[in-house]
Amino acid sequence: MAKDDATDIMPMPAGQEIHPKGLLEAISFIEQNFSNELGGAVLKDTFLTTKQRLEFFEVGFRSSFLSGLISALLTPIALGVIERYIPIFGDADPSRFDMVFAFMLAVGYSLGFAIFLAYACTKFVGGYTRAMIRNLLGGVVAGAVLKAILAFLGFHFLYFVMLSDVNMQKGAQLLYKAHIPRNAVVSAYSWLYDFKPVFLTSAWFILGVTLVFILIPTFSMLLARLRNRKLIKAGLVHVEE
């Protein structure tokens, strides 16, 4: 008969260490450990190794940077619709509904992603899950800020350098030399000349959207912290500091 030598210590084999490769995987690890902590498991934040912290940061950075680029690319199009330079639903004179729709398309991706992250950022109660979320959110904020800076500089570069009067005239001359009809060149030139200030509006608009994008999950994390204090005070959850 086997001797009953069961202890509370269960060493984790190296192969079972968590290494999130994508956002969904990172969130599922957080949810799993949040559930353990709610069930009474005491997991210290030092369980999360430096390598794992970096991995959570990297996942957050990558996902926020890529999703931010999609909305950054859609922004000048949406503002072009609102400024009546780009047709939406085939209509060059958009109705109020069309403008709202274009605006939602521009900010919808960032907004949806921020709400998605906000939900994940509430899944902490002890030190372990808090460390995971802090690193994930840190990466998300870093990715969003870098995206905003790149988009801001990029759109200003487009306006001041790429689409400067000299460069536009050079471009028009090249089109003439390529035997493009004069009417087409003139209309493309005047459209681009009128449209280019939209890039400056987009640059500032992206800064605003990025701020909202960062504030939504940060605010939900603060709310979750208040919820945790209440749960601990009521004795429903035990957390070792």
Place this chain on the structure above:
Amino acid sequence: MDWLTSINPLTHVGAGEYATFWQTLFATLFLGIWSRIFATLLLVLSFWFGVRRRNLMMGFWTFLGAGSLAYGAAVMRFFGLLAR
């Protein structure tokens, strides 16, 4: 080869009728009230899948669909595929 000829639509309908079919389809998809209804439904669905159901793949494709319906007419006109 007969079977290759039989899958050519112009053996069954005239060129004008065939072009009209595509024009009507594109116009229904990209112009007017139906386009707005489909695009709004897809945008709502993208939020539903992406945020509520946490199915990012479906969220992405429905979002892409909404964008395509909204800006599709401009692209189609640019390539000369939409006459209206």
